[in-house]
Amino acid sequence: MQFGCGRRAVWKSFFHHHLPSPAAASLPPSATTKNRVIVISGPTGAGKTRLALEVAKRLSGEIISADSVQVYLGLDVGSAKPSASERAAVPHHLIDILHASEDYSAGVFFRDARRATDHVLARSHVPIAAGGTGLYLRWYIYGKPDVPQSSMDITSAVWSELAHFRETGRWEEAVDLVASAGDPKARDLSVNNWSRLRRSLEIIRSSGSPPSAFSLPYNQQQHVTDSSTDGNCQTKELDYDFLCFFLACPRVQLYRSIDLRCEEMLADTGGLLSEASWLLDIGLSPGMNSATCAIGYRQAMEYLLQCRHNGGRSSPQEFFEFLTKFQTVSRNFSKRQMTWFRNEKIYQWVDASQPFEAIAQFICDAYHDSAARLVPDSLEMKRETCRHESRDLKTYRSENRLFRGDDDCCHVLDWITKTQGK
Template identity: 50%
Template sequence: MVSLQFEVGPMYMLTHRAQACLCNCTGGLKLFRGVSSLPNGGICLPKFFSYQCANWGTIGWNTSSVGDSSRDRVLCSKVGPRITLCDSYCAPNSKLGRVRSDGSLNNFVRAFVGETIAKTAGAVGSGKESAMAEDNVEDTDVRGRKGRVVIIAGPTGVGKSRLALALAKRLRGEIISADSVQVYRTLDVGSAKTPVDEREGIPHHLIDIVDPSQDYTAGYFYDDARAATELVLTKGSVPIVVGGTGMYLRWYMTGKVGAPKATKEVFVAVEEEVDRLIKEGGGWDDALRMLADAGDLTTGPSLARNDWYRLRRALEIIKTSGQPRSAFSKLRNCDPDAATEGASWDYDFHCYFLYQPRSELYQKVDLRCEQMAQEGLLDEASSLLDSGLQPNSNSASRSIGYQLAMEFLMECRQVEGAATEERFFLFLEEFQRHSRNYVKRQLTWFRNKGQSEQMFNWIDATQPLEVMVDALAKEYERPNEVVSDVLKAASVVTKESSYKEENLLKRYRTQNRIFTSNSEALKRTLQWIRDTQCLWRNSSTVDDLQKRMESSLTTSM
């Protein structure tokens, strides 16, 4: 086993970026990640640093508890004269094994070698020991390595979720949604969420995390997605970011627009201030006062209690720029390539954009709109109206399907639910047309090739799923290999294919397959509108409406 040995001072701190566990063993402290228990009675810190120890010098081989703490980080004091950073780790519920060369330990190694040991501990060993450390860094190829992240993008209906799920099963990955609507609870049909029973046990992040009444911005997504990425890497799994919201993906890769990246000095200073507060018996309220005293009076009240990640980031911004975080959130409409918070690639991104001819995509999108209308989109839109939301009033009600469905149902409520076939087909046609236009905008966004979009390999999504999964898995496991030619979407680069596609699009006409005149699906939908939307006009409150609906259902039974 190759180890890195450093001489350190009496104080040693693990930052949240490391997210490691510690085991006391012969030869020094071995650093592991993603485990809650270790063999041989070793000492460990369960994941997320939910435990801490004030004096490692008193810990022996058989100690199994290191004290309780509500902190999401750890400050280890009196570590001793030597730290051993080993190239092995213990995966959850498994035996101790070698670290794979797939980047699963990348963030951990980068944090310790690049930041924590050299900067936080204070002094790296000199002379022979220091030279040995340098040599071992080169031999183990850990200097500069970054956590690997797979990003699968593409237009609506192209099959992103299907590919991501299959790839996650192959690579032991976890899915991070980059969809601006899937973040909302109860909005399942209109956002095309993968049903829980079809996720095959693969963890999904950033789905069902906020209520429809709340706004959710690209800035919030950046914070949440980056935190989820570190969590997945901490567990030794592969983050697979999936979505078609171009702004979300661009910010995820390049950073928030205009928000300054903290210097290393500011980063360390913020860490020390927050940790000092906690050690002295303070807590969240004291931390909020510290943020307000620093000049940011608006961020604190908007944070969820114990959201230390965002609080630390707010402190970094105010101390770096002299302005509160809210000053930069107003820059949302600025040039998205002007991002400075994390503008350099801090992860090893493997980016893919799924594509197929637009005429084929349009057919899929038209059918998907029909399926949504059949499977509950109108019911979800009705619930949004019942909650007091108006179309286009916030992020949830601004999305294409929900906005149009809410507007349609508002018209139905004005006429006691007397919706006609013609009016329903007008809604469906508008829904399909707006969705096709959104597909076109998604393709245009990624064709513009901004700073982040240049990294995407375009993939022909018409190929068999197994072919795509095999190629992407091989590229992930062998970083020096490029995506095979069979995956490349030649149709996006040849003038001849583009000309043929334009001719097909000129002749394209929607052909409904579910909702046709006198179809059972149409009859059921119109009956549902009559049964539910006619009750609204004479209801003075939502409670009154609910009582009338319950009475109507009881009568019909």
């Protein structure tokens, strides 16, 4: 892959109301009213890290990670963290700032990311937020919802209230508890999203009202513009001049990339498996907190626990079952990302299968020249394209390239025997 899908009418309307006057468009970014910030997102495996690095090099930029796992020390391979050389070439923020036993939230990210953005701008550099955590980026762009903070006593009490349900895997019962407490929308949460469920109960215990009772700094149905009574489009006032891009590519192509990436994370036993083993060794369990809920880490921890219960042994069949589950969960996550960002109107969708150089140059030109912000047809991916791939996806079958047969996983099973027989 060299490297997704706006409705043209929507984007023409958006830029008509957001672009500065012709005189202001000719001025450098520093002369406009607001500071410009670039946001690059996309599904897992689309190539957003590589693109953000290249754009940062060309624009004297610094990267603000919008990845909910890269914040953790020691979780490098499973989070596809930028390498040491990449981080040496371009300054990065919000990477390796927490121990894996700690939790991280969208609210804390908002505070940290906005602070990092202001520091980057103070050095006259270009902030480039890059990552695929949709809620983090939504709050980063539009602001943090006006939801009350919980006291330490309430946070501790809620944690204890839900701990038994979590430890015994009783998700539905925990949802019933929160729904009965005052938030029926808890039933709409994705299964085992314990952090969101816990936060909902904290808000109820703190205020007596569910999260939906508090105002949001954006309209969840249409984040960029609102229609007023006279039919004119009213611009949502944002703190920065955001240029937002979403990398997408044909889903089958993306899925094959994800499948290979999962294999590569497991091929080196010093990678994801080693990191998951470390999480278990420090006393964490799958799904216990943000780090152990992360895709890849949760599945690897569950697999290694099974190996430990078997005295440090695993059959090839068990390994391949784990690999298949890891790949399936990763592909499903990318699908959810595409669905989330399809509804985020501020993003232009760029076809990640187009030449890398053309994409990087377009973003740099868009930063320097407001009149050049509309993605050209040659680079655009229509959002509708991703909805019309169901026929190909129904027949999709994962084809491993590194782990084709039992012999290919022997080194992994040997490593498990040596390290997991505890």
